[in-house]
Amino acid sequence: MAEQPAIMSLAEAGAKSEAKSEVDVPEQGAAQQPQEEMPPTVVVDDVHLIYRVHGAAAGKGSATSALSRLALRKKAAGITEVHAVRGVSFVAYKGQAIGLIGRNGSGKSTILRCIAGLLPPTTGKIYSDGQPSLLGVNAAMMNDLTGERNIILGCLAMGMTQREADDKYDDIATFSGLNNYNGKDFLRLPMRTYSSGMASRLRFSIAAARTHDVxxxxEALATGDRDFQLKSEARIRRLREEAGTVFLVSHSMKSIRDTCDRVIWLDQGVIKMDGPTTEVVDAYEGK
Ligand SMILES: Nc1ncnc2c1ncn2[C@@H]1O[C@H](COP(=O)(O)OP(=O)(O)O)[C@@H](O)[C@H]1O
Ligand SMILES: [Mg+2]
Structure with missing residues (x-):
């Protein structure tokens, strides 16, 4: 798990990392600095993440050859290293909605998994305030249970009491629209009967029922249809006003422009640009 130290050290770490990242990342925009005296919520300090992938060759080795390798302390044959994140540093502040953009494979999902504490960075440090929630992974959805049960379980998993979960139920059901989807109440059906778009609607609706620190x-919004996309963008803006920090990965530059006030552009695991949305998205689109 990534480190989750006391909040006290966060401000120090933030100041340190910020000073450092000015050297590492030349194109720092004004968005790196908070407009007001907002506290930092996530500090990413020179994070590298290397995936170690066992290639086909490694699978062929016998137990005996593996044992002799161990004895000789040799690296296993056929292991490929993928250096997915290469020295990323930034500080996120309360109240910011940060878009993460970049080509497929540029490291966006990897860095989010690191922030969520699902992948320990190979080197570097991540400090965060509260428990960051990564939509889609943290939500404990059970395919054989109905949408109804999943809403309640999801609320409990986010730390609500049974009563709070019951109170939130109607809002979540209505927001998801699945209680009356093509004239059917899908919340009474098991989740395995949902399309991926419908499942992601439900996940978003559950996650959005609570305020999150981070x-x-x-890319959760991409699977929803246009109506739901607009509705969720509005909800993201509200979550942000309710004082958390929101990270949004999307290939829709329209969603990014409409939702985010700051954008980090990742390219081959490195921050290519970090600044106000218009500047970064214009540059990304070659304008
Ligand atoms: N579980 C994994 N094992 C090995 N390599 C991975 C894994 N997940 C992602 N990668 C690699 O890491 C790089 C970054 O991937 P990812 O973070 O998913 O990028 P993005 O979300 O920007 O498309 C890619 O080269 C990808 O192939
Ligand atoms: Mg991704």
Whole structure:
């Protein structure tokens, strides 16, 4: 798990990392600095993440050859290293909605998994305030249970009491629209009968029922239809006003422009640009 130290050290770490990242990342925009005296919520300090992938060759080795390798302390044959994140540093502040953009494979999902504490960085440090929630992964959805049960379980998993979960139920059901989807109440059906778009609607609706210190949404909106997309963008803006920090990965530059006030552009695991949305998205689109 990534480190989750006391909040006290966060401000110090923030100041340190910020000073450092000015050297590492030349194109720092004004958005790196909070407009007001907002506290930092996530500090990413020179994070590297290397995936170690066992290639086909490694699978062929016998137990005996593996044992002799161990004895000789040799690296296993056929292991490929993927250096997915290469020295990323930034500080996120309360009240910011940060878009993460970049080509497929540029490291967006990897860095979010690191922030969520699901992947320990190979080197570097991540400090966060509260428990960051990564939409889609943290939500404990059970395919054989109905949408109804999943709403309640999801609320409990986010730390609500049974009563709070019951109170929130109607809002979540209505927001998801699945209680009357093509004239059917899908919340009474098991989740395995949902399309991926419908499942992601439900996940988003559950996650959005609570305020999050740090909410990360990884391309979750892309699967919803246009109406739901607009509705969820509005909800993201509200979550942000309710004082958390929101990270949004999307390939829709319109969603990014409409939702985010700051954008980090990742390219081959490195921050290519970090600044106000218009500047970064214009540059990304080659304007
Ligand atoms: N579980 C994994 N094992 C090995 N390599 C991975 C894994 N997940 C992602 N990668 C690799 O890491 C790089 C970054 O991937 P990812 O973070 O998913 O990028 P993005 O979300 O920007 O498309 C890619 O080269 C990808 O192939
Ligand atoms: Mg991704």
């Amino acid at each position: 909410l990360m949404i990884d």
